[in-house]
Amino acid sequence: MSARRLLTGSALALLLPASLLAGSQSGSAADDAVAPAASVSLLKKFTQRVRLEALPQIVQHGGRTAASDAARTAITATISPVHVGRRVQLQVQDGPEWRPVATARQNRKGRAQFAAATTGDGDALTYRVKAMATRGLRTVKSHPVSTARWLDATFTDEFTGSELDPVWNHRGREHWSSSRRTCSKGDPRAVSVAGGAARLSVIKDPDATTRCKVRGRDASPGKYAYRLSGHIGTQGAFSFRYGVAAARVKFQRLRGQHGAFWMQPVDGMYAGAAGSEIDVVEYFGDDHPQGGLATFMHRYDGKRRVSTGGWIRNQASYLASRRDGWSKNYHVFSVEWTPRTVIFRIDGKETGRMSGHISDVRQFPILSLIAADYEIPKIKERRLPQHMYVDWVRVWETPAP
Structure with missing residues (x-):
């Protein structure tokens, strides 16, 4: 802690x-x-x-x-x-x-x-x-x-010791077909702390007695093992409004799940809600045809969900060398959030920015490694578990202009 x-x-x-x-x-x-x-x-x-x-x-x-x-x-x-x-x-x-x-x-x-x-x-x-x-x-x-x-950072967690600090809570602990998580759910067994890092995993659900059939828009042939995902956030314990949030992360290696550092409004994301989901970074695995790294912002315009962002361009230019990689080494992924703009960076270098419809409500940080329905067929079950590691999370809150 x-x-x-x-x-x-x-x-x-x-x-x-x-x-x-x-x-x-x-x-x-x-x-x-x-x-x-x-x-x-x-x-x-x-x-x-x-x-x-x-x-x-x-x-x-x-x-x-x-x-x-x-x-x-x-x-x-x-x-x-x-x-x-x-x-x-x-x-x-x-x-x-x-x-x-x-x-x-x-x-x-x-x-x-x-x-x-x-x-x-x-x-x-x-x-x-x-x-x-x-x-x-x-x-x-x-x-x-x-x-x-x-x-002076407003919030810091270096994940020392052997347990999560109580500021973090486990999220998404039910199967949600509406969130494209029919076959996976969050579970404390998929999160551990050791060696100065939090490890978030995707593992087979040891309690499952049946196999999962993916239906709906992500339907695919066959049945798959149910998964447990590492999915934690500080909702109800820590939030902030404007500033810089950063996490030092080493991502999972394979496709079939995506690691993420993101933020949501304290009151949640739903039709008519204020604020936006800010996906500081998502990683979809090595050898992804688009490079694997993406940033997004999601909000509701009435009942309509609106998404902006996409794949980060020229991803290799943010690596330290040809031998570097998002699953090989730690990198700092950050967002600078102001009333007018959000700016995304990797190790201090800007990867993109978004303006307009910026959240003006308090948000809380989230860390996750989730196996979405559309990803599950992309990995052989014998390649599980997969892990991402988070060395530290920091937030520097700044007063609104």
Whole structure:
């Protein structure tokens, strides 16, 4: 049991890949007249526009469990005009000076992205970027941003110990044909905690005495073993309205079930209900023809269910290397939720955003590995159980504008 609230960040070293490190002459902190720094800054100068944003600690890919405090802050510089390949240097304020810590190249969307320390000696850090001169564009320095806004997480669970924290409850414990779960249901036996992670599984139901026939729109020939699914949420114990929610997850390997980190309104999803279901990430298994990763948002317009979103594009670009994989290593999947927009990210890199009809009611996080009726024929029963692992979940709630 390990869920906690109002976590204070600890001192971190600047752990940046050697390939990103670059040196240059330091500049004076007096170059910037903006103080104190916020988490977002905007500069317009020399016909150029530089937007800099410091996000929470949502960068932490790797093969093993790790402390959430050791995750790195995501910093994104968005610069226009766009010049693909332009060198952008990240600098940290060090007393009266600015010290370079990393460089990145501007991509086709105009972004240069960094992973940086959150604190130094226990204090928030202040950053800026310096976009280098190139092809008619002058060198320009952004206004600074600070990590101070994200030092205290509203909610954290690192899944230490051997039991789920009471903040989590087990969901979906009945067979619901209307939810395309005729053959599976949530069950505590499909959830365990060990080694600093929660393991959510799809297993055969040991109590079943018959086999399941899939009917309706997902009808398929044959009968299948009933399944138990790991399906937990914080409904009734923790919810929030606006902010950033993140989970560090290593997904299941095979198709036949899908793992997910998602959120629902505290009063549930039904015709006429307020709010939206926000699927931060769903994974449908290795070797899926669409890559396996998807994000969605579902809401009701009167009695009509409306869904937006879909498969994440260029999924391999978010992996650390060719040997990396969504079922091989942990990655941080997050959503930034504001009154106007939801922005989805993997290890701090934006994968997509949605605007319009954004939920304005309190929501609660959910973790699940579910075998839906339409997926069950895609896996041989001898390949069960399948598992997904969740290293930690964090939420940074922000006040409504």
